[in-house]
Amino acid sequence: MEVTNRYATIKHHIDGFPKESDFELKSVTLSLSLEAGSNDVIVKNVYVSIDPYQLNRMKKFSSTQMASVFALSLSPGKAIDAYGVGRVVESTNPGFEKDDLVVGVIGWEEYSLVRRGDMLTKLGTTEFPLSYHVGILGISGLTAYGGFFSVCKPKKGDKVFVSTASGSVGNVVGQYAKLLGCYVVGCAGSKQKVDLLKNELGFHDAFNYKEEPDLKSTLKRYFPDGIDIYFDNVGGKMLEAATDNMNYFGRVAVCGVISEYTDAKTLAGPNMLNVVYKRITIQGFLAADYMHDFADFISKTSDHLRNEQMHVLEDISHGVESIPSAFIGLFVGDNVGKKIVQLAEF
Amino acid sequence: MEVTNRYATIKHHIDGFPKESDFELKSVTLSLSLEAGSNDVIVKNVYVSIDPYQLNRMKKFSSTQMASVFALSLSPGKAIDAYGVGRVVESTNPGFEKDDLVVGVIGWEEYSLVRRGDMLTKLGTTEFPLSYHVGILGISGLTAYGGFFSVCKPKKGDKVFVSTASGSVGNVVGQYAKLLGCYVVGCAGSKQKVDLLKNELGFHDAFNYKEEPDLKSTLKRYFPDGIDIYFDNVGGKMLEAATDNMNYFGRVAVCGVISEYTDAKTLAGPNMLNVVYKRITIQGFLAADYMHDFADFISKTSDHLRNEQMHVLEDISHGVESIPSAFIGLFVGDNVGKKIVQLAEF
Numbered sequence: 001m002e003v004t005n006r007y008a009t010i011k012h013h014i015d016g017f018p019k020e021s022d023f024e025l026k027s028v029t030l031s032l033s034l035e036a037g038s039n040d041v042i043v044k045n046v047y048v049s050i051d052p053y054q055l056n057r058m059k060k061f062s063s064t065q066m067a068s069v070f071a072l073s074l075s076p077g078k079a080i081d082a083y084g085v086g087r088v089v090e091s092t093n094p095g096f097e098k099d100d101l102v103v104g105v106i107g108w109e110e111y112s113l114v115r116r117g118d119m120l121t122k123l124g125t126t127e128f129p130l131s132y133h134v135g136i137l138g139i140s141g142l143t144a145y146g147g148f149f150s151v152c153k154p155k156k157g158d159k160v161f162v163s164t165a166s167g168s169v170g171n172v173v174g175q176y177a178k179l180l181g182c183y184v185v186g187c188a189g190s191k192q193k194v195d196l197l198k199n200e201l202g203f204h205d206a207f208n209y210k211e212e213p214d215l216k217s218t219l220k221r222y223f224p225d226g227i228d229i230y231f232d233n234v235g236g237k238m239l240e241a242a243t244d245n246m247n248y249f250g251r252v253a254v255c256g257v258i259s260e261y262t263d264a265k266t267l268a269g270p271n272m273l274n275v276v277y278k279r280i281t282i283q284g285f286l287a288a289d290y291m292h293d294f295a296d297f298i299s300k301t302s303d304h305l306r307n308e309q310m311h312v313l314e315d316i317s318h319g320v321e322s323i324p325s326a327f328i329g330l331f332v333g334d335n336v337g338k339k340i341v342q343l344a345e346f
Numbered sequence: 347m348e349v350t351n352r353y354a355t356i357k358h359h360i361d362g363f364p365k366e367s368d369f370e371l372k373s374v375t376l377s378l379s380l381e382a383g384s385n386d387v388i389v390k391n392v393y394v395s396i397d398p399y400q401l402n403r404m405k406k407f408s409s410t411q412m413a414s415v416f417a418l419s420l421s422p423g424k425a426i427d428a429y430g431v432g433r434v435v436e437s438t439n440p441g442f443e444k445d446d447l448v449v450g451v452i453g454w455e456e457y458s459l460v461r462r463g464d465m466l467t468k469l470g471t472t473e474f475p476l477s478y479h480v481g482i483l484g485i486s487g488l489t490a491y492g493g494f495f496s497v498c499k500p501k502k503g504d505k506v507f508v509s510t511a512s513g514s515v516g517n518v519v520g521q522y523a524k525l526l527g528c529y530v531v532g533c534a535g536s537k538q539k540v541d542l543l544k545n546e547l548g549f550h551d552a553f554n555y556k557e558e559p560d561l562k563s564t565l566k567r568y569f570p571d572g573i574d575i576y577f578d579n580v581g582g583k584m585l586e587a588a589t590d591n592m593n594y595f596g597r598v599a600v601c602g603v604i605s606e607y608t609d610a611k612t613l614a615g616p617n618m619l620n621v622v623y624k625r626i627t628i629q630g631f632l633a634a635d636y637m638h639d640f641a642d643f644i645s646k647t648s649d650h651l652r653n654e655q656m657h658v659l660e661d662i663s664h665g666v667e668s669i670p671s672a673f674i675g676l677f678v679g680d681n682v683g684k685k686i687v688q689l690a691e692f
Contacts, residue, residue, distance in 0.1 A: 239618070257618040257619050274630075275630035276630035277632070279630050280629070281627060281629040281630075282627070284620075284621035284626050
C-alpha cells in the first residue's frame with residue numbers, strides 16, 4: 001500500500017522577501033508499510049502551522065553565522081518540517097495507534113513519516129476544535145505564554161505594548177495581558193486589524209503603524225505614562241521607539257525580528273543610553289525554553305477558552321498548494337491571527 | 347572666616363567630543379560659618395572622581411529625551427557634583443565633626459557645602475589609601491561588583507569579555523571574574539594597556555581594539571568556544587561583534603555606551619536575530635541599583651585587597667585646574683585605571 005505525498009519546498013535558498021517562484025510543489029510515493037520494530041509513525045496531516053521564522057531557515061548561512069539557525073537550515077527540494085496536527089495512518093510505535101490524533105513536528109506535506117515518533121504527542125482531548133492545537137494551544141500560544149509570563153514578568157497595572165498584535169503570538173500576548181489587568185496597546189498594519197484588536201480582542205487601544213510617520217511620538221501619545229513591557233515581534237525602528245518610551249526597569253521580550261528576516265543589513269538598534277539609564281532588560285527567547293511550562297500553559301489557556309475569556313484568531317487556507325502563498329502572505333500582512341493550512345478533512 | 351573656592355564648570359552645554367574651551371575655572375567666596383540647626387557640612391575636598399558619564403549631564407536635552415539624565419543635567423557656570431572623599435572643616439550636623447574623613451557626593455571644586463550632610467558617609471577605616479575610596483572601594487568598584495555579580499550572574503568557567511578593560515570599572519570586573527575562576531579577555535586602546543591587563547591584572551588574554559579591523563573575527567579568535575558574558579562599556583560595533591560571538595543564554599551587562607556619549611546619532615545595534623536565537627539577555631544598570639550590596643561589596647573587596655589578590659589601577663592628576671584635561675582625557679584613552687583628581691593634601 002502506498003500513497004502519493006505532495007509537499008511544498010524551496011527551489012533554492014532565499015534572500016530577501018520570499019516570492020512564489022522561490023517555491024515548488026513536489027510529490028513522492030510514500031510506502032505505508034513500516035519496518036517492524038522501527039518505532040516509526042506515518043501521519044496524515046490535517047493542519048500545519050505557517051510561521052515567519054521559517055524564512056530564516058530558508059536562507060543560506062555561512063558557517064560562522066547563526067550556528068543555531070544554520071543547524072536547522074533547510075535544503076532546497078527537501079520536505080520542510082513544521083508544527084501541526086494529524087491522524088496516525090500507520091505505526092510500529094507502541095505509543096501510537098492507527099487513527100490516533102497527534103500533535104507535533106510534521107511538515108508542509110500531506111503525509112509525514114515521523115521517525116521513532118519523535119516530537120509527536122497524542123492529543124488527549126478533542127474538547128476544542130483541532131486547529132486550536134496548532135495555534136492558541138500550540139507553539140504560538142506557548143510562545144506567548146512563556147514570553148509574556150516568564151520573560152516580561154508582568155504584574156497587574158503594567159503598561160504593555162505589543163507589536164504585530166493581530167499576529168499568531170501577539171494577539172495571545174495582548175489577551176493574557178488584559179486578563180492579568182494590564183493596560184494593553186497593540187499595533188498592526190491595517191484599519192481592519194486595529195478594529196479587531198479594539199473591538200473583539202479587548203485591547204485598550206491599537207494603532208496602524210503604517211499611518212504613523214513618527215513612532216516615538218505615537219508611542220508617547222498611547223503611553224503618556226511610559227511603557228513597562230514591550231513584546232517585540234519586529235525589531236528595528238519599533239524597538240528603538242519603544243525603548244525611547246520605556247519606563248525605568250522596563251522589559252523587552254524579543255520574540256521575533258520580522259524587520260530583519262527579509263533584510264540582511266544591520267538595522268538601527270535601541271538607544272543604549274536609554275538601556276543603561278532606564279535599566280532596561282532586552283531578552284531573546286524561544287518557545288522551546290518553556291516546554292516545562294507546557295502543562296500549565298494548556299491548563300490555564302483551556303480554562304480561559306472554556307470561560308470564553310479568550311478569542312481565537314485563526315486564518316486557514318486549504319490544500320498543500322496554498323502553502324507558498326500562505327507563507328509569503330505573512331510578510332505582507334495578509335494573515336489575521338494564526339496562519340494555518342488545512343491539508344485534509346479529519 | 348571665609349575661603350576662596352575654586353571650581354571647574356562648563357561654559358555651555360556640550361555637543362560631541364568635549365574640549366578645553368568648553369570648560370572654565372571659576373571661584374567664589376565661601377563662608378565657613380554655618381547656620382546653627384541647618385545640619386549642613388562643609389568639606390575640604392581631597393580626591394574627586396572623574397567619570398565619562400558626566401558628559402551626558404553636560405549635553406542639552408530636549409524635555410522628551412532621557413528624562414532621567416535630564417533631571418540631573420548640569421547648568422553652565424554652576425558647580426558640578428561628583429563622588430569623592432574629603433575632610434570636614436565645618437559641621438552643624440550631629441553626624442559629622444570637624445576633621446572627620448568623609449566619602450560621598452562632593453564636587454569638582456576645592457570645598458563643597460553639603461546641605462544637611464546628604465549623601466555623605468563617615469569613612470570608618472583608613473586601612474587603605476584614601477584614594478581607594480573614590481575608585482575600587484567607591485562607585486566604580488560597586489558598579490563592577492553589582493554589574494558583574496548581579497547582572498551577569500557569572501559562574502566558574504564562564505568565558506567573560508570586558509571592553510575598556512583598563513578603565514575604572516572594566517579592570518575591576520576582569521579581576522572579579524578571574525578570582526571567580528572565569529576565563530577573562532579584555533580589550534583596550536594601546537599596547538601598554540594590553541600588557542598591563544595580561545601581565546599585572548592577570549587577564550588570560552587582551553587585545554588592542556584599534557589594531558583589529560574586523561572585531562567579529564577578533565572575538566572569534568579569542569573566544570573559539572564563544573562568549574558567555576560581555577561586560578559592555580562602549581556599545582556600537584563592539585556590542586554587535588560580541589553578540590555575534592555569544593553563546594546560548596549569554597548575558598550582556600550594559601554599563602556604559604562611550605561610543606554614543608560623543609555621538610548623538612543612533613548607532614548600529616546588536617543583531618536581534620542573534621538575541622532571539624541565542625536567547626541573549628542585554629541589561630542596562632546603574633551602580634545606584636546595588637547600594638543595598640554596598641556592605642557586602644566593601645567587605646569582599648577589602649578582603650581581596652588585604653590578601654593582595656587585586657591590583658589597584660589609579661591615575662591621579664593634581665589641582666582643580668587639571669579637572670578639564672583629566673575629563674577630556676577619558677574620551678581619548680589617556681587614563682589607565684580610575685581617573686582621580688587630587689585637590690588637597692590630607
